[in-house]
Amino acid sequence: MPKGHEEETGREVLPEAPVIVLDHVSKAYDGFSDNHALEDVSFRIDKGEFVFIVGPSGSGKSTLIRLIENEIDPTSGKIYVAGKDLSKLKKRQVCKYRRSIGIVFQDYRLLPDRNVYENVAFAQEVIEAPKNKIPKEVSKMLTLVGLSQKFKSFPKEMSGGEQQRVALARALVNNPMILLADEPTGNLDPQNSWEIMNLLEEVNKRGTTVVVVTHNREIVDVMQKRVISVLNGKIIEDKKGGYDVG
Numbered sequence: 001m002p003k004g005h006e007e008e009t010g011r012e013v014l015p016e017a018p019v020i021v022l023d024h025v026s027k028a029y030d031g032f033s034d035n036h037a038l039e040d041v042s043f044r045i046d047k048g049e050f051v052f053i054v055g056p057s058g059s060g061k062s063t064l065i066r067l068i069e070n071e072i073d074p075t076s077g078k079i080y081v082a083g084k085d086l087s088k089l090k091k092r093q094v095c096k097y098r099r100s101i102g103i104v105f106q107d108y109r110l111l112p113d114r115n116v117y118e119n120v121a122f123a124q125e126v127i128e129a130p131k132n133k134i135p136k137e138v139s140k141m142l143t144l145v146g147l148s149q150k151f152k153s154f155p156k157e158m159s160g161g162e163q164q165r166v167a168l169a170r171a172l173v174n175n176p177m178i179l180l181a182d183e184p185t186g187n188l189d190p191q192n193s194w195e196i197m198n199l200l201e202e203v204n205k206r207g208t209t210v211v212v213v214t215h216n217r218e219i220v221d222v223m224q225k226r227v228i229s230v231l232n233g234k235i236i237e238d239k240k241g242g243y244d245v246g
């Protein structure tokens with residue numbers, strides 16, 4: 001069932017629990033406090049939200065994604081996902097946590113020597129999903145992204161749009177609570193970009209929280225979602241609307 005920002009229960013309107021919380025987060029890659037990729041960033045993203053992160057190149061968008069994904073640690077501040085303080089995760093829990101998040105990148109990152117089916121199945125094998133359930137799950141995802149006929153194709157035989165749809169199927173096959181997309185349409189033409197965005201919206205309607213970094217002004221303007229604007233490592237705007245919020 002689609003989950004909105006808030007859910008009505010009788011007369012009360014209860015806010016959804018935040019799924020992602022950044023609390024005064026700063027990141028300096030070199031460890032020096034005067035050279036921040038991100039500086040004192042705080043926000044919360046509720047369960048079921050669809051959020052765009054926009055801003056010029058070098059403003060800190062990918063750093064945000066990498067922090068939420070727990071690929072890197074903040075220099076200061078706290079990040080909580082589904083109520084868990086990411087800094088408190090033990091090594092094994094970090095692997096488990098990262099597998100619970102779906103992620104897609106601008107450059108697809110498919111395994112070139114595996115076909116479409118194997119690329120998606122790989123994500124299930126990594127989490128040690130029951131072997132007899134994998135074909136059904138993979139096939140369900142390939143149907144969702146419209147590629148069930150191409151399950152034997154290899155990445156090099158596919159267009160960019162198709163490869164990104166495979167990457168999306170792979171990101172979703174383990175039923176993640178959060179889908180992070182870092183410039184998912186950066187290498188795609190307008191038609192393929194819209195197909196990917198429509199899929200992301202569909203995934204969001206099914207209940208997954210979706211966070212998309214993008215430069216695609218047209219898409220952000222048309223979709224009218226929450227837009228977090230980043231500039232020089234700081235959030236300069238956070239509200240619903242188009243690319244040029246404010």
Ligand code: ADP
Binds near residue numbers: 030
């Ligand atoms: P965006 O995604 O908005 O283009 P990034 O998050 O990639 O921005 O980068 C923000 C800042 O952090 C930039 O100044 C960039 O040069 C710097 N940066 C990003 N990754 C690294 C890294 N691995 N080492 C050092 N500096 C980095």
